[in-house]
Amino acid sequence: MVLSPRRPAVQVDRLHRYFGTTKAVQDLSFEVYPGEVFGYIGPNGAGKTTSMRILATLDEPTYGDAMVDGFSVVDDPDRVRKRLGFMPDYFGAYQNVNVREYLDFFARAYGLSGMERTRAIDRVMEFTLLDRLALKPIDGLSKGMKQRLCLGRTMIHDPSVLILDEPAAGLDPRARIELREMIAAVAAAGKAVLISSHILTELAEICHRVGIIEQGQLLAVGTVDEISASAETISRVRVRVLGDPSGLRSWFAARGDVRDLEESEGRFTLTHEGGPEEQAALLRQIVSAGFAVIEFASKTKSLEDVFLHVTEGRVQ
Numbered sequence: 001m002v003l004s005p006r007r008p009a010v011q012v013d014r015l016h017r018y019f020g021t022t023k024a025v026q027d028l029s030f031e032v033y034p035g036e037v038f039g040y041i042g043p044n045g046a047g048k049t050t051s052m053r054i055l056a057t058l059d060e061p062t063y064g065d066a067m068v069d070g071f072s073v074v075d076d077p078d079r080v081r082k083r084l085g086f087m088p089d090y091f092g093a094y095q096n097v098n099v100r101e102y103l104d105f106f107a108r109a110y111g112l113s114g115m116e117r118t119r120a121i122d123r124v125m126e127f128t129l130l131d132r133l134a135l136k137p138i139d140g141l142s143k144g145m146k147q148r149l150c151l152g153r154t155m156i157h158d159p160s161v162l163i164l165d166e167p168a169a170g171l172d173p174r175a176r177i178e179l180r181e182m183i184a185a186v187a188a189a190g191k192a193v194l195i196s197s198h199i200l201t202e203l204a205e206i207c208h209r210v211g212i213i214e215q216g217q218l219l220a221v222g223t224v225d226e227i228s229a230s231a232e233t234i235s236r237v238r239v240r241v242l243g244d245p246s247g248l249r250s251w252f253a254a255r256g257d258v259r260d261l262e263e264s265e266g267r268f269t270l271t272h273e274g275g276p277e278e279q280a281a282l283l284r285q286i287v288s289a290g291f292a293v294i295e296f297a298s299k300t301k302s303l304e305d306v307f308l309h310v311t312e313g314r315v316q
């Protein structure tokens with residue numbers, strides 16, 4: 001999809017957030033454009049929630065800034081709040097409140113009144129497929145229904161930017177698809193969506209671009225294809241030779257470009273640093289070293305492999 005070069009709806013500019021000596025966010029910069037779904041992918045503790053909370057004006061940066069529709073989260077938090085909806089990664093406990101009352105509470109909190117409030121609640125309930133559950137108590141909702149309700153509450157004031165922290169966590173496949181379709185519809189309506197997950201495959205299909213974050217830094221930004229291409233310098237290779245495999249085992253162990261060597265019934269699987277050219281060279285070298293190769297195959301990388309490669313060794 002080609003997106004027109006408009007002003008970014010979200011512009012994160014050299015954002016830092018330290019908690020004592022913990023550098024939760026370090027020099028983070030990226031943009032999200034109107035109509036774009038930007039996936040924020042990183043392992044536990046990467047800094048996703050911390051940076052999203054700053055965007056939602058629930059926390060302040062140690063250094064740096066972020067703009068939402070041109071307004072600074074530091075200098076203009078009230079204006080930012082009107083333009084942004086934040087869905088946290090927890091729902092909270094609500095007793096004796098039904099779906100409609102819950103949305104009504106948030107609509108009031110955003111200053112909506114009269115017909116405007118009624119229309120906003122109806123619009124959100126219809127969009128999130130909750131209209132038939134209007135009178136259902138919230139503590140009786142399923143996880144998927146609660147997530148839809150939480151998304152609905154995030155959208156009640158019709159913000160131009162949605163920040164969704166792990167909205168798909170714990171959902172079954174069907175609920176995930178429903179959520180995905182809702183997010184796609186929100187973006188198609190011109191809103192900018194920032195959505196986080198640990199799982200790249202979960203976001204790959206709906207995100208126009210993804211950013212891989214670890215230790216508070218963006219390691220890669222681009223389309224899933226661009227990031228996969230930049231990770232082409234690594235592959236999982238399978239090799240089998242005739243006869244005693246111990247010679248090949250020590251031959252591999254002596255090389256600097258081979259890692260994670262595994263052996264099962266004379267078949268080796270290893271991670272090789274290098275693209276197709278380097279793999280061809282590796283095969284030539286194994287043959288030249290006198291091993292009788294009867295199998296040599298390289299496994300296509302999955303998105304998870306790409307993610308592991310990009311974030312490799314940087315877990316704090």
Ligand SMILES: Nc1ncnc2c1ncn2[C@@H]1O[C@H](COP(=O)(O)OP(=O)(O)OP(=O)(O)O)[C@@H](O)[C@H]1O
Nearest residue numbers: 019022024042043044045046047048049050051198
């Ligand atoms: N209020 C806080 N006080 C101290 N440290 C914090 C605080 N909030 C977050 N951190 C630390 O900041 C780092 C980033 O945490 P954050 O919650 O942003 O990660 P995350 O990417 O959202 O992880 P997860 O996938 O587990 O939700 C972690 O090391 C965390 O311990």
Ligand SMILES: [Mg+2]
Nearest residue numbers: 048049050089
């Ligand atoms: Mg988090």
